[in-house]
Every structure is written in structure tokens, then in C-alpha cells.
Amino acid sequence: MRFFSDNAAAACPEALAALQEANRLDTAYDGDAWSARLDDAFSDLFETRVRALWVATGTAANSLALAALCPPHGSIVCHRDAHIQNDECGAPEFYTHGAKLLLGEGEGAKLTPDAVAALLATVRNDVHQVQPHAVSITNATEYGLVYTPDEVAALGRLCKERGLDLHMDGARFANAVARLDCSPAQLTWRAGVDALSFGFVKNGGLSAEALIFFDAALADATLYRRKRAGHLLSKGRYLAAQILAMLKDDVWLRNARAANAAAARLAEAAAGRLVLPVEANEVFLKVSPEEAAALRAQGFDFYDWGPGEARLVTSWDSHPAHVEALAEAIGRL
Amino acid sequence: MRFFSDNAAAACPEALAALQEANRLDTAYDGDAWSARLDDAFSDLFETRVRALWVATGTAANSLALAALCPPHGSIVCHRDAHIQNDECGAPEFYTHGAKLLLGEGEGAKLTPDAVAALLATVRNDVHQVQPHAVSITNATEYGLVYTPDEVAALGRLCKERGLDLHMDGARFANAVARLDCSPAQLTWRAGVDALSFGFVKNGGLSAEALIFFDAALADATLYRRKRAGHLLSKGRYLAAQILAMLKDDVWLRNARAANAAAARLAEAAAGRLVLPVEANEVFLKVSPEEAAALRAQGFDFYDWGPGEARLVTSWDSHPAHVEALAEAIGRL
Amino acid sequence: MRFFSDNAAAACPEALAALQEANRLDTAYDGDAWSARLDDAFSDLFETRVRALWVATGTAANSLALAALCPPHGSIVCHRDAHIQNDECGAPEFYTHGAKLLLGEGEGAKLTPDAVAALLATVRNDVHQVQPHAVSITNATEYGLVYTPDEVAALGRLCKERGLDLHMDGARFANAVARLDCSPAQLTWRAGVDALSFGFVKNGGLSAEALIFFDAALADATLYRRKRAGHLLSKGRYLAAQILAMLKDDVWLRNARAANAAAARLAEAAAGRLVLPVEANEVFLKVSPEEAAALRAQGFDFYDWGPGEARLVTSWDSHPAHVEALAEAIGRL
Amino acid sequence: MRFFSDNAAAACPEALAALQEANRLDTAYDGDAWSARLDDAFSDLFETRVRALWVATGTAANSLALAALCPPHGSIVCHRDAHIQNDECGAPEFYTHGAKLLLGEGEGAKLTPDAVAALLATVRNDVHQVQPHAVSITNATEYGLVYTPDEVAALGRLCKERGLDLHMDGARFANAVARLDCSPAQLTWRAGVDALSFGFVKNGGLSAEALIFFDAALADATLYRRKRAGHLLSKGRYLAAQILAMLKDDVWLRNARAANAAAARLAEAAAGRLVLPVEANEVFLKVSPEEAAALRAQGFDFYDWGPGEARLVTSWDSHPAHVEALAEAIGRL
Incomplete structure (x- = not known):
């Protein structure tokens, strides 16, 4: 994922x-x-x-x-x-x-x-x-x-x-x-x-x-x-x-809305951890190295973004089940 | 064509x-x-x-x-x-x-x-x-x-x-x-x-x-x-x-051979008119303005190449019937 | 010179x-x-x-x-x-x-x-x-x-x-x-x-x-x-x-006139040998390798300019005696 | 000066x-x-x-x-x-x-x-x-x-x-x-x-x-x-x-020593005002706008260097009398 x-x-x-x-x-x-x-x-x-x-x-x-x-x-x-x-x-x-x-x-x-x-x-x-x-x-x-x-x-x-x-x-x-x-x-x-x-x-x-x-x-x-x-x-x-x-x-708008919605769902789950407000399709959140490892162990791939931070990017085709799974995994951290 | x-x-x-x-x-x-x-x-x-x-x-x-x-x-x-x-x-x-x-x-x-x-x-x-x-x-x-x-x-x-x-x-x-x-x-x-x-x-x-x-x-x-x-x-x-x-x-070779073969067919038809030998997929031939117009009137599109010359380019998908038609049209000039 | x-x-x-x-x-x-x-x-x-x-x-x-x-x-x-x-x-x-x-x-x-x-x-x-x-x-x-x-x-x-x-x-x-x-x-x-x-x-x-x-x-x-x-x-x-x-x-004009005059003197001497008319301060003349060598032996330095040609350039300070000497040397060739 | x-x-x-x-x-x-x-x-x-x-x-x-x-x-x-x-x-x-x-x-x-x-x-x-x-x-x-x-x-x-x-x-x-x-x-x-x-x-x-x-x-x-x-x-x-x-x-060294010495003299006079140590031929000092104006009124020209600062540059030919005059003028500020 x-x-x-x-x-x-x-x-x-x-x-x-x-x-x-x-x-x-x-x-x-x-x-x-x-x-x-x-x-x-x-x-x-x-x-x-x-x-x-x-x-x-x-x-x-x-x-x-x-x-x-x-x-x-x-x-x-x-x-x-x-x-x-x-x-x-x-x-x-x-x-x-x-x-x-x-x-x-x-x-x-x-x-x-x-x-x-x-x-x-x-x-x-x-x-x-x-x-x-x-x-x-x-x-x-x-x-x-x-x-x-x-x-x-x-x-x-x-x-x-x-x-x-x-x-x-x-x-x-x-x-x-x-x-x-x-x-x-x-x-x-x-x-x-x-x-x-x-x-x-x-x-x-x-x-x-x-x-x-x-x-x-x-x-x-x-x-x-x-x-x-x-x-x-x-x-x-x-x-x-x-x-x-x-x-x-307006396929371009529909695609962008889907990506934004997926990011919003992740942002909601990561409310206390956000480095910045989530206004488009990128989510920057604070995670310890252990937490990042835990997420990766569950099959989620993403960029480390400097020490203690991660970047999650959603896209037009982010699978809703993957997004939901990630949101829940973040919630469980 | x-x-x-x-x-x-x-x-x-x-x-x-x-x-x-x-x-x-x-x-x-x-x-x-x-x-x-x-x-x-x-x-x-x-x-x-x-x-x-x-x-x-x-x-x-x-x-x-x-x-x-x-x-x-x-x-x-x-x-x-x-x-x-x-x-x-x-x-x-x-x-x-x-x-x-x-x-x-x-x-x-x-x-x-x-x-x-x-x-x-x-x-x-x-x-x-x-x-x-x-x-x-x-x-x-x-x-x-x-x-x-x-x-x-x-x-x-x-x-x-x-x-x-x-x-x-x-x-x-x-x-x-x-x-x-x-x-x-x-x-x-x-x-x-x-x-x-x-x-x-x-x-x-x-x-x-x-x-x-x-x-x-x-x-x-x-x-x-x-x-x-x-x-x-x-x-x-x-x-x-x-x-x-x-x-x-070897799709690349097959495609090239098809293009070359089409050009060779045109070259054969244009034997007396060739500006240069035809060795790949381009045919340069001598045609008068009237002849060029005649070919175009029959539905063939191509570049004029300086006065009294035309360039015909074949490709991997040149339709054999089109090539044949053009060869015959050149032959009839 | x-x-x-x-x-x-x-x-x-x-x-x-x-x-x-x-x-x-x-x-x-x-x-x-x-x-x-x-x-x-x-x-x-x-x-x-x-x-x-x-x-x-x-x-x-x-x-x-x-x-x-x-x-x-x-x-x-x-x-x-x-x-x-x-x-x-x-x-x-x-x-x-x-x-x-x-x-x-x-x-x-x-x-x-x-x-x-x-x-x-x-x-x-x-x-x-x-x-x-x-x-x-x-x-x-x-x-x-x-x-x-x-x-x-x-x-x-x-x-x-x-x-x-x-x-x-x-x-x-x-x-x-x-x-x-x-x-x-x-x-x-x-x-x-x-x-x-x-x-x-x-x-x-x-x-x-x-x-x-x-x-x-x-x-x-x-x-x-x-x-x-x-x-x-x-x-x-x-x-x-x-x-x-x-x-x-008008020092610039005076200097240029001096250079042109020197070139004109050389051109006059080289009348039959000029590659091009001399209109400024450059003289291109036909000289055989032997002739070029002869001029150099008399102390004149210049560029060879392709086979059988030489370029002589005069300047604002071309010494009249040198110019005259070169003119005469060319005349003697 | x-x-x-x-x-x-x-x-x-x-x-x-x-x-x-x-x-x-x-x-x-x-x-x-x-x-x-x-x-x-x-x-x-x-x-x-x-x-x-x-x-x-x-x-x-x-x-x-x-x-x-x-x-x-x-x-x-x-x-x-x-x-x-x-x-x-x-x-x-x-x-x-x-x-x-x-x-x-x-x-x-x-x-x-x-x-x-x-x-x-x-x-x-x-x-x-x-x-x-x-x-x-x-x-x-x-x-x-x-x-x-x-x-x-x-x-x-x-x-x-x-x-x-x-x-x-x-x-x-x-x-x-x-x-x-x-x-x-x-x-x-x-x-x-x-x-x-x-x-x-x-x-x-x-x-x-x-x-x-x-x-x-x-x-x-x-x-x-x-x-x-x-x-x-x-x-x-x-x-x-x-x-x-x-x-x-070693003219280059002699010239540089002269410029450095002039700067050192100014630095000595400006001891309490130096923005940076003076190691070559540039002196950056703190001066109020009024002080800068006072120096200029005495005939010294220099660059303002941001608010409240001035740059003095000496050179190989800084006139000793000018340097001394400036040093004294700085001392009097």
C-alpha cells in the first residue's frame, strides 16, 4: 500500500x-x-x-x-x-x-x-x-x-x-x-x-x-x-x-477531489500529529522511528521527511480500503 | 493515404x-x-x-x-x-x-x-x-x-x-x-x-x-x-x-522491415524517377508539379522537396493497399 | 620589420x-x-x-x-x-x-x-x-x-x-x-x-x-x-x-589614415600581385614560397595566407622607412 | 579624502x-x-x-x-x-x-x-x-x-x-x-x-x-x-x-602592507567601534548617522554599510596624512 x-x-x-x-x-x-x-x-x-x-x-x-x-x-x-x-x-x-x-x-x-x-x-x-x-x-x-x-x-x-x-x-x-x-x-x-x-x-x-x-x-x-x-x-x-x-x-477535478478526500481522511486520523494543516493531497505527520517502522510493518510505504516526520501522499486512485486501513493504523499508534 | x-x-x-x-x-x-x-x-x-x-x-x-x-x-x-x-x-x-x-x-x-x-x-x-x-x-x-x-x-x-x-x-x-x-x-x-x-x-x-x-x-x-x-x-x-x-x-526489426519493404515497392515503381537510391523507408523522386498534383488528386499526401521533387515516407503500418495504389499511380504518371 | x-x-x-x-x-x-x-x-x-x-x-x-x-x-x-x-x-x-x-x-x-x-x-x-x-x-x-x-x-x-x-x-x-x-x-x-x-x-x-x-x-x-x-x-x-x-x-582618423597610406604604398608596389583591391590597411598578395622566403630573409615578417598568398598588415605606427623598404623589396621580387 | x-x-x-x-x-x-x-x-x-x-x-x-x-x-x-x-x-x-x-x-x-x-x-x-x-x-x-x-x-x-x-x-x-x-x-x-x-x-x-x-x-x-x-x-x-x-x-607585498598598515591605524583609532577585527585593508565601524555626517563634513568619503555602520577601505596609496586625519577625526567622534 x-x-x-x-x-x-x-x-x-x-x-x-x-x-x-x-x-x-x-x-x-x-x-x-x-x-x-x-x-x-x-x-x-x-x-x-x-x-x-x-x-x-x-x-x-x-x-x-x-x-x-x-x-x-x-x-x-x-x-x-x-x-x-x-x-x-x-x-x-x-x-x-x-x-x-x-x-x-x-x-x-x-x-x-x-x-x-x-x-x-x-x-x-x-x-x-x-x-x-x-x-x-x-x-x-x-x-x-x-x-x-x-x-x-x-x-x-x-x-x-x-x-x-x-x-x-x-x-x-x-x-x-x-x-x-x-x-x-x-x-x-x-x-x-x-x-x-x-x-x-x-x-x-x-x-x-x-x-x-x-x-x-x-x-x-x-x-x-x-x-x-x-x-x-x-x-x-x-x-x-x-x-x-x-x-x-472535469475529470481533472474529480481526480483531485478523490486525492484530497483521501488525504483529509488521513488527516482526520492523524489530528494530533500533523506538522501542517492538510489542504490538498499531502499529509506531513510526526511519527517516531518506532511508529514509522510499525506502519511499514503493516504494509504502508511512505517517505521519511526529516527526523521524526513522515510524508504521506494520496492520489486520484488511492484505494479507499488502503486509505481506511492507514487511517486506522495511524489512529492505533 | x-x-x-x-x-x-x-x-x-x-x-x-x-x-x-x-x-x-x-x-x-x-x-x-x-x-x-x-x-x-x-x-x-x-x-x-x-x-x-x-x-x-x-x-x-x-x-x-x-x-x-x-x-x-x-x-x-x-x-x-x-x-x-x-x-x-x-x-x-x-x-x-x-x-x-x-x-x-x-x-x-x-x-x-x-x-x-x-x-x-x-x-x-x-x-x-x-x-x-x-x-x-x-x-x-x-x-x-x-x-x-x-x-x-x-x-x-x-x-x-x-x-x-x-x-x-x-x-x-x-x-x-x-x-x-x-x-x-x-x-x-x-x-x-x-x-x-x-x-x-x-x-x-x-x-x-x-x-x-x-x-x-x-x-x-x-x-x-x-x-x-x-x-x-x-x-x-x-x-x-x-x-x-x-x-x-524483435518487433522493432519487424516494423522496420515492413516500412523498408513498402519503400522498396515504391522505388521499384518509380525506378526512372529516383533522386537517390532507396535504402530505407524514404523515397525521393522527381515529379513535375502537374504530376504531383495528379498524385494528390488521387488521395496521396506527401511533401514537396524542393522544385520538381517529392519525398514519400513509408512506415511500419503503411497499408499494403495504399502502397500498391501509390506504386501504380506513380507507374501511370 | x-x-x-x-x-x-x-x-x-x-x-x-x-x-x-x-x-x-x-x-x-x-x-x-x-x-x-x-x-x-x-x-x-x-x-x-x-x-x-x-x-x-x-x-x-x-x-x-x-x-x-x-x-x-x-x-x-x-x-x-x-x-x-x-x-x-x-x-x-x-x-x-x-x-x-x-x-x-x-x-x-x-x-x-x-x-x-x-x-x-x-x-x-x-x-x-x-x-x-x-x-x-x-x-x-x-x-x-x-x-x-x-x-x-x-x-x-x-x-x-x-x-x-x-x-x-x-x-x-x-x-x-x-x-x-x-x-x-x-x-x-x-x-x-x-x-x-x-x-x-x-x-x-x-x-x-x-x-x-x-x-x-x-x-x-x-x-x-x-x-x-x-x-x-x-x-x-x-x-x-x-x-x-x-x-x-581626430587622432583615431589620423592613425587610420597613416595605416591606410602605408598599405596603399605597398599595394602600389605589389600592383600585379594583389589578390584583392587594397582599401584599408591589409594587403593580400600572391607570392611564391621562394618569394616569401626572400622577403623574410630581408627582415620582413608577415602571415602566410594559404598556399601562394601572404597577408601584410600596416598600422598607425608602421615606420615609413620599413614600409618603403618592403615596397621596394616587393618591387624587386 | x-x-x-x-x-x-x-x-x-x-x-x-x-x-x-x-x-x-x-x-x-x-x-x-x-x-x-x-x-x-x-x-x-x-x-x-x-x-x-x-x-x-x-x-x-x-x-x-x-x-x-x-x-x-x-x-x-x-x-x-x-x-x-x-x-x-x-x-x-x-x-x-x-x-x-x-x-x-x-x-x-x-x-x-x-x-x-x-x-x-x-x-x-x-x-x-x-x-x-x-x-x-x-x-x-x-x-x-x-x-x-x-x-x-x-x-x-x-x-x-x-x-x-x-x-x-x-x-x-x-x-x-x-x-x-x-x-x-x-x-x-x-x-x-x-x-x-x-x-x-x-x-x-x-x-x-x-x-x-x-x-x-x-x-x-x-x-x-x-x-x-x-x-x-x-x-x-x-x-x-x-x-x-x-x-x-615584491611590489605587490609592499603595496598590500601599506594598505594594511593604514587600515590598522584606523582600527586603532576606532577601537571601541569596530564591527569586526581589522585584519586586512577594510574597516567596518559603528557610526551613527550624525557621526557619519560629521566625518563627511570634514572631507572623508566612504560607504554606508547598512544602518549605523560604515566601511572604510584603505589602499596602497592611501595618503598617510589623510589616514592620520581620519584616525583623529574618528577619535574625536
Whole structure:
């Protein structure tokens, strides 16, 4: 019973079926019928005209977005615990050709306007220091917290004041929307977001993420950067088809709700042990080494997360019986 | 009836079935059971220990290989018509951080040792010029010719003499092996090849290519470069599974033979019109604009290839009836 | 008696004296009194507002200019024999983060609008190929020819039509202006040039070149790129002072005229042997190995330039007696 | 009376005289007689064979060194207050093609083995994180402290244990040696340093720094990187000559001793106000805004350094009368 990572989950039936459906002769790269529908599909979802590009990984989506927002001689503000800082092996630096990440603080990997402003205040405005060009936040965060539309909007206002662009790493964007019960528009462009990495893989996809530009002009150069990075798959229709299948009938939301509900059940069982509130599909809890061993002995797999802490991640397909079993096992500790 | 591109072909049933089979919980990235089998599977195929990495595109495979073989201040010899020069939007330059491509000449996009030596002779050995570090050849070439094992070995010897590494872009490696009826070993490391981009997508895969290092040491840094480029898919098992399924029972060879046979049939029909010999799955033929229009009017799609020429590409799933129809239509021109 | 290179020449007294004059306490980097005068000094010279940055080498000036004009996924048209292609060890690729150079043809390293247009016609307008963003010409060329204002203007018009920027590598700009007896404005911005590398080192400076932007907006990001490349010298006043001293009283023109005159004298003597017309300070002549040896035996040093050819370069301080001696020695061959 | 920066100081007579001496025809780039003597001169000084390259700035020296020691997918440990992090506009990221800096803590910008080890312990050894390849320390530090040979050796041992290379930013190396009265060898390669940026500009040079490789193999690729970065000046003899002139008769040491002595005099006067011990040529002292204003009213210029603090920098040519006047003025506060 694995609670390691939503990356380890299976693909949902809709995504798999879409591959079969797309398995026909069509034009290569992104010239096919499925890819051609992406802009419209996301524009409908976001209630505004957007440009949407498929890519195979969240790292590629994030890095292409950041390269669109920040020159090589600039910097990007993010949280010290951000995925782009810790888990992408320097991909932002590779794609931006050497921009720097400025690392901010905040509980649960959340940035506040004050934290960002404090960081900006450390930068001298001269040519000896790279100047900030963008802020990147992760929603839901790497620690399973969500930014509300108001919180994003507060950051968005700060960005506009300072001439910065705002990127959202939405590897778990679906979980955030599901939690907040808000519209995708409210959580993004209406709050000042310029580019969004919209994750599908952790949420039941096989190999497709969407990079959404709310400013169409940013997309143009990105088409070249995507190709140049080897991310313009020659049979791109299989990526587009997965995404379209998960947008249809809000499969993406249904999947995220299932993952969130499973995490909520675990959170309920672990009430006294939570390191952080559980707002999406990740549960961080305090467990002694003996307790962790006891859980593993019962067949539950998960990450140790520093001394005395564990991370449990649920996914769209977390088996209810497994979740219930784990909840009860935690309760018994 | 599309003869545009093997990139536009469907995926073969074995590859699709592999996705279903891999659709289970497993470890993320390349920690899964399928990915773990790649090194062994390719080592068996190549009759020597190799390191094999999956990536999603041939451009990524080529660029990662070149970055392993050439520093930013170096250059790579390739043919003027090479895919890495003309069709990857500068991906080699991106991944190598600015190495240069030195462009050689040769019929049908084939390099000869003489052509390479002539190019090397133009480079002064001083710090004002980037120095050659590698040669990259495409087999089968962009024009559908194949390098024989002897031809590769001649280039391999030159490379060793000059301290250069040898890369083979094998987007259509299967077609070359099928044509030559040689062992994969003969056509690669035994002939001096250091790294091979082994294509599966044009040959019936969905989204997986293999990057093969015959020198294991080259693979280590590439693992970081792959991640850093956003090419370490979190559900990598779907890529590994496709490749394994196509290696099993030589599906890859069977598919390539089918494509080659279809091209041979077209070549036979077009005997008097061939621009180049047909050795793999591409047919370049002379057709007047009126003739091209006539073929299109009968439902055949293909690329114009400069004035008075057309490119027909067959694939693993070229429908025999379509091939026959096209052969006859060409015959009637 | 050395006719190897104008790079090997001494510095002129005005430049050396300027170092002494600048040898006082002042603000570091480019905050000093001398650096502050550069924009005005060059604006006067060019009869329009320009931005002028000092750098230590022509390679830095060229590369910073190209990085300002071309994104990493773009390309720059230049002559096959351009210094930026052959003599800068990939500096343009380093500074642009991997843009490609498209190599054109033309007698004496000169590009024509037709040659540029022919090259542009080879580029497909799709994301698989890097798209041209700039043209770079060298005036005087690497083979000592000059572009007239009309010739530059013809290229400038083509660039504007195609949305390309125009860079001039003016390592020997002074020699070109001296030859043409035109205004610096005529030869640059009035003819459509966007950025100029204005060389001083080959013309009697020690270590300072000027990068001139006729579009001020291009200069802003370049200030960061210069610092980031380690080219913002902490005692920049020594560079600015050299340049100002050579602008004053047209020392730069006087020096260039002297070098041109010396070359003209050699050209006269070598009339029947010239490979190309002599329009600046370089003389390419046909000499047999025996003749070359004979000249060397008389104490003249110069470069062999391919089989049967030699390059003689004069400089601001070519000693009239040496020039005369060489002229006579050539005449005697 | 300026105590702003040693970058703002004049050049010493020996350096200036060397320019005159070098002002003769010679071979371009680093092919001249002066450049040819650098390896020997520094090998003598360091009592071991070294490779020495001139460059025009400390930023270039540091960045070239780091690029030699760390691949694009690696990281470099340095202090949070290091010049390479804060004052080079991302030059290390540019030259390394996107390596990351890992920022450590320590009083007065000094790293300890414990601080480095603590930082290394935060890095997971997997492909998702850039792996450390080098440590960079500044001696004397940005806050005017010095590492003793024993302190460097302790870091050197840690580096060897962990497979890391050790770089020393010696913009004020002369001041450190002068303070410690040790041999250059003791403070560098004998203590485990692999590459040293040996500063001359802050110490009386005009425009030349030396990059010293104690491992000759590291120098080879750096020759290409230097050219590619536009740092191979065509009249490099002027740089080599400055350096040689300052090595001769230990001018570099004499200059540094003078600057250190001036700082010591100020430190003595400011005994109760020192933020940090004064070990080189920088004095950080606590002054109220009113006190700072009072000093400025008496004609002393210096940097404010955060609230309530000021930085005074002395240099080789700090006028004794000015130093004495400032010391007395501080005493009177």
C-alpha cells in the first residue's frame, strides 16, 4: 500500500483511452487535430483567451515559463522549499541560461507579500546584482498548503507594483482548485498570474502537462524554446489527447477531489500529529522511528521527511480500503 | 493515404499494450521495474555492456549525446543536411551550451572520411577557433541512405586517430539494420560508435527513444543533464515499457522491415524517377508539379522537396493497399 | 620589420598619456568622470544620441552586440570569413547562449543584399529551424575591403524589410571611414546600422574598444551582460580615457589614415600581385614560397595566407622607412 | 579624502612604467614575451609549477576558475556574502552555464569546515539536485578577515574527503599574505587550493589579474573559455607586464602592507567601534548617522554599510596624512 508519491500512481482510464483514440495517422508534432484544440479548451476553462502548450514534464513546463519571464541576467523569487529550487537539478538555470533564484521564507512553502518584499529589499538596484524579474509560487505548495485567490492576488499586486511577472507552479493545481472550490480564473489570471504550469501527470495523466500563458505574446518565443529543448514530441497528439480527455467532464477535478478526500481522511486520523494543516493531497505527520517502522510493518510505504516526520501522499486512485486501513493504523499508534 | 512522415504514423499494438501493462503503481522517475531492465535489454541486443536512457524525443537523445561528447568550446562535424543542423531549432547548441556544428558535404546526407578530413583540415589548432570534439552521422540518413558497417568503421577509425568521439543519430537505426541485415553491434560500437540515439517513435513507438552509451562513463553526467532538461519523466515506466515491448521478439526489426519493404515497392515503381537510391523507408523522386498534383488528386499526401521533387515516407503500418495504389499511380504518371 | 598584425602594434602616445592623466582617485567601474563623458563624445561624433560602452576587446564588443540583437533561438547572418565565425572561439555562441551563425558568400568577405537574401531563403519559417534575427557585417572587412555608405544602406533596407537588426563589426571602422572620407553617421545609423563595435585597439589603443548602440534601449540590458561577462573593469576610467584621447582632435582618423597610406604604398608596389583591391590597411598578395622566403630573409615578417598568398598588415605606427623598404623589396621580387 | 574602495585607487608607478616598457611591437594575444614569462614568475613565487593566465577583471578570473571546477549541473559552496554571489551579476552562472551557488554562513564572510559540512548535508545525492563540485572562499574576505593557512588547510582536507575542488578568490590575496606573513604556497596549494584568483587591480594595478591553476590540466580548457569570453586581449602584453612589474621586488607585498598598515591605524583609532577585527585593508565601524555626517563634513568619503555602520577601505596609496586625519577625526567622534 504505497503512499510515496502521486507520481507513482497509475494513469486514469480516460487518459489511457485517449491514447487509443489518438492512435491514428495525423500530422506530426503539434500540427494534429488534438493539439489544435488545446487553446480553445483551456480558454473555455479559464474564461479568457489563453495559449496552451503541452510538454512532457512539470520541470519542462516550469522552466519554459521561467525562461519566458526572466532574462539570463535576472532573478526569480521563490520559496526556499520550492520544487524549482530543490527538485529540478537546476533546470530553471539551464533554461533561463543562468538566472538566479532568490529564496524566501514562509510556513509550509508559502510565500507572503511581506516575505517577497523583504527579499526584494535585499537587492541593490545596480548592475553588480541580478535584478528580480519574476516571482514563482507553487499551488498547492510542496507541503500541501494552498494559496487562496486573495492570497495570490495580494502577491499579484505586489508583482505589478514592482514590475515582476508571476508564475504559478501548478503541479497540483487541480488539488488547489478542488480544495478552494474556486474557478481556475480566480486562482490565476484574475489574481495576476502570467503563466501557469498546469499539472496532469500527478493527477492521473501519463506524460502530459500544460503550460498556460495568459499573455499570448509570451507563448511565441516559447514555441522555439520548447523545440530547442527537445520537448516538441513528434507524436504530440498523444499528449494533447490525454489532456483533452482529462479536461472533458472535469475529470481533472474529480481526480483531485478523490486525492484530497483521501488525504483529509488521513488527516482526520492523524489530528494530533500533523506538522501542517492538510489542504490538498499531502499529509506531513510526526511519527517516531518506532511508529514509522510499525506502519511499514503493516504494509504502508511512505517517505521519511526529516527526523521524526513522515510524508504521506494520496492520489486520484488511492484505494479507499488502503486509505481506511492507514487511517486506522495511524489512529492505533 | 498519407506518405508525409513516419512521425505521423500510429503506434504499434505492442507499444500500446505495454502502456496498459505498465499502468500500475510503481516508483517514480526511472526507479521502476521497467526502467531497471533497460541496461540489460540493450546490453543483450548489442552484445556488450551498455548504458541505456529513455527520453521522449530524438532531439533530446541527440542533444544529450552531443553534450556528453563535446564541450561548449568545441565543435561537432556533421553533414550539412543533418537533422541536428536543420530540424532541431538549435537544440545541440542549447544542450552543449554553444558548441558549433561544422558542416560537411556528401551525396544523400552521407559523410565520408575524406569529407570529414577535409573539414577538419580547415580548422586551425589555436584558441581562436573552436576545436572539433565529435562527429555525428545519421543512419539511415535524412535522405534514406544507409552507412554500412564498413563505412561506419572507416569513420570510426578516423575519429580515433583524431581524438574525436562518434555519435550516430539513429532515428531510423532500425531501418538501417533491417536493410543491412547486420547485427546492431556491427553497425555501432564495433565500428567505433560511442553514443547512439536509437529511435523508436518513427518505428511504431508513441513517445520513447533510447540513448545508448557504449562508454558507460559518459552516461553518468547525462543523468543529471536529462533531469535538468526536464526529460526525466515522473512516470518513466511508460517509456521504458514501450521500448522493452518493441525490443521483445524483435518487433522493432519487424516494423522496420515492413516500412523498408513498402519503400522498396515504391522505388521499384518509380525506378526512372529516383533522386537517390532507396535504402530505407524514404523515397525521393522527381515529379513535375502537374504530376504531383495528379498524385494528390488521387488521395496521396506527401511533401514537396524542393522544385520538381517529392519525398514519400513509408512506415511500419503503411497499408499494403495504399502502397500498391501509390506504386501504380506513380507507374501511370 | 613586422607586418604581422595591427594587434601587435604599439599604443599611440595620446592613449598612453591618457592613462597617466586618468591615474587619479575616482569612482570605480564606470562611475568615473571619463566614462561619464563617453555617451556625449560619441553622440557628437555620430551626430545623434547614442549609448557608448567601453569593453576591453573587440570580441566582447561583437558578442555583447549580437546578444542584444539575437535571442538564443535565433540566428545571425554573417560572411563565411567573418571574424565572429572564425576567430572568436565561439564567443557569439557563448554570449547569445547558442544562437547560430548563417554563413554567406561574397568576394573579400563582403556580403551583398543578394547574398543575404539567398541565405534567408534557405530558412523555413517554422519552429524546427532557428529564425534569423540579425545581420553582422565587418567594415573594413577581414580582407581589407570597405562597404560604402550606399552598400551598407542597401543591406540596412533589406534588414528593415525582413525585421532584422544590423550589426557592424568595426574593428577597423576607422580605416573604413578614413578610406571613404564619409561621416561616421553616414556609414552607420543613417545606413541602418543598429549597433557598432568601434575598434580602437588595432588603431593605436591599448585595451579599449567602444560598443555603440544607436537604439538606446538596446544598451540597458547590455550593462548587465557586460558585468556578468566580467567586462566591467573596476578601473574603467583607464579605458574611457584612452578612447576619449583618441577621439580628441581626430587622432583615431589620423592613425587610420597613416595605416591606410602605408598599405596603399605597398599595394602600389605589389600592383600585379594583389589578390584583392587594397582599401584599408591589409594587403593580400600572391607570392611564391621562394618569394616569401626572400622577403623574410630581408627582415620582413608577415602571415602566410594559404598556399601562394601572404597577408601584410600596416598600422598607425608602421615606420615609413620599413614600409618603403618592403615596397621596394616587393618591387624587386 | 576617499576611503570608498581600493578599486578607486590609482595605479602604482611600477605598473604604469611597465606599460611604457611593453609599448613595443610584439606578437598579439598572449604570444608575446611578457605573457610567456608569467608561468615561470608565478611558479617561482608559489614554489611549484603553476599555470598563470592574465585576465582583465577579478570577476573573469573567478568565473573562469569556477567554470573549470564545476559543470553546469553542479554547485559551488560559498559564503552568503561572497563577491561571487552578490557582486558579479551572475557571472559564475554565466560562465558555468547555470551551476548553482550554495550559500553558507559564518562571521565576517568566513566559511568554516563545519559550516561547509552542514551545507553539504542538506544536499540529497540524487539526480534531482545539483551536486556540489567545489568550494570557493575569499581571502581576505569581503569583510576584511583573513583565513590562516591552517584554516584553509582544514577546508582543503574537507574538500578532498568530499571530492570537491577548492577555489580562492584572492582579490585581496596580497593583503592576506601581508597580514599573515606566510608564503603564498602555504596559503594556497599546500593547503589544498586548486585555483586562485590573484588580484592586482585593487593593489595598484590598472587592469590585470592573474588566474593561477595549481593543477595544470585545468588550465587547458580555460584557454578556450578565456578567448570565448572575449578576455584574450589582443595586446595582452600590457597586462602581463603590469603583473610582472608588481611581482618584481615584491611590489605587490609592499603595496598590500601599506594598505594594511593604514587600515590598522584606523582600527586603532576606532577601537571601541569596530564591527569586526581589522585584519586586512577594510574597516567596518559603528557610526551613527550624525557621526557619519560629521566625518563627511570634514572631507572623508566612504560607504554606508547598512544602518549605523560604515566601511572604510584603505589602499596602497592611501595618503598617510589623510589616514592620520581620519584616525583623529574618528577619535574625536
